[in-house]
Amino acid sequence: MSSSSAGNVTRLPNRDTALKALYDDVSAKHMFPFWATSTDVEHDEVKQLLATPKAVPYLWRCAEDIEPILNRAVELVTMDDSERRSLVLVNPGLAPKRATVSTMYTAYRLNDANEIMPPHRHSPSAIRFGLKGKGNFTGVDGENIVFGPGDMVLTPNDTWHNHGTVGNEQALNLSVLDLPLVETLNAIHFEHDYQEMENGKLVSKKQQAERFSPDYSQRIYGYGGLLPRFASKQARGAGLSSPMFVYRWEMMRELLDRHRDNDGDAHDGLLVEYIDPTTGQPVFKTITFFVQMLQPGQKTLPVKTTSSLLVSPFEGQGHSIVNGQKFDWSQFDTLAIPGGSWFEHVNTSSKDPLFLFIASDEPTLKKLALYKKWGKSASGEITQIFD
Incomplete structure (x- = not known):
């Protein structure tokens, strides 16, 4: 009878020693034994296979922790030392990987006066969202954009851009990138040698020549429902994102102010998505952005999605509850909500609305047919939500 039969295997002498040696050999050769055994033994392969690092709900505090460190860094790290002075938020469940949730990271940047x-x-897509100061600067593909609090600026995949400040005051902004996702897909690339054609020859440059007026994005694309066909002849960056590179807070606020008497959806409040005005789709193919408004005293019903969220309170006061844990945030903080978490938001003000700036990897999940969303009713009944 073959020694590999089930009857002989159970009667092998020194089976425990031989089994340990087997697992040691598998590990040494960088493999994993995926044969499931029961959960009451030492080797539970299913549990080990699923025990990968996972993001956890976590809150980073801007005024208490982030800004003091950035203020010290401004004094100690100049643009001669490094062209970047940003703090990346690292999720404790994913450390040391540079990721705030599994697919995205948020970074805060404080630019000193007149730093560019x-x-x-690079291949990751990114945005900048103004927090403090009127002189935040991002030049994108020859459009020099100066932005202030609440303005969102795109720096799309494979599009030349630079950052800094103009004017004589510091400026604070946060950025969101899909870098962890792109890194997982082994598709990261960065380029720093910017060149322009001069007299028939490519010459390295420290600044992009201005090819578009500073108000180009708003002037051409900033009218909902109206698309200038003549603008389609002009390439915008690598053509992989919305051609509208800046979204002004005043337009978002004006839209939401029109709905001050509307509570919106019980799970989402009033949720507005930033979109590509030429397609109606998210601004990027991988990540999307929202502003969520809650009326005074409003509390959303619990919701859960397979997408991961990064939430930054922009105006107002309140707290969030994630998987039963209360997070008392303040203005400009960042709250990580990993996919699969139950969460709800509360506006604790009795007179002022609450505005949350939100980033999500929803577009990636939808393209992979992995996006789902559920909500709880006031009585606790769970139903799937389709949006």
Whole structure:
């Protein structure tokens, strides 16, 4: 009878020693034994296979922790030392990986007065969202954009851009990138040698020549429902994102102010998505952005999605509850909500609305047919939500 039969295997002498040696050999050769055994033994392969690092709900505090460190860094780290002075938020469940949730990271940047870094481009898609100061600067593909609090600026995949400040005051902004996702897909690339054609020859430059007026994005694309066909002849960056590179807070606020008497959806409040005005789709193919408004005293019903969220309170006061844990945030903080978490938001003000800036990897999940969303009713009944 073959020694590999089930009857002989159970009667092998020194089976425990031989089994340990087997597992040691598998590990040494960088493999994993995926044969499931029961959960009451030492080797539970299913549990080990699923025990990968996972993001956890976590809150980073801007005024208490982030800004003091950035203020010290401004004094100690100049643009001569490094062209970047940003703090990346690292999720404790994913450390040391640079990720705030599994697919995205948020970074805060404080630029000193009149600091502008040279152009670069990269495969991750990114945005800048103004927090403090009127002189935040991002030049994108020859459009020099100065932005303030609440304005969102795109720096799309494979598009030359540079950052900094103009004017005589510091400026604070946060950025969101899909870098962890792109890194997982082994598709990261960065370029820093920006060149332009001069007299028939490519010459390295520290600043992009202005090819579009500073108000180009708003002037051409900033009218909902109206698309200038003549603008389609002009390439915008690598053509992989919305061609509208800046979304002004005043337009978002004006839209939401029109609905001050509307509570919106019980799970989402009033949720507005930033979109590509030429397609109606998210601004990027991988990540999307929202502003969520809650009326005074409003509390959303619990919701859960397979997408991961990064939430930054922009105006107002309140707290969030994630998987039963209360997070008392303040203005400009960042709250990580990993996919699969139950969460709800509360506006604790009795007179003022609450505005949350939100990033999500929803577009990636939808393209992979992995996006789902559920909500709880006031009585606790769970139903799937389709949006």
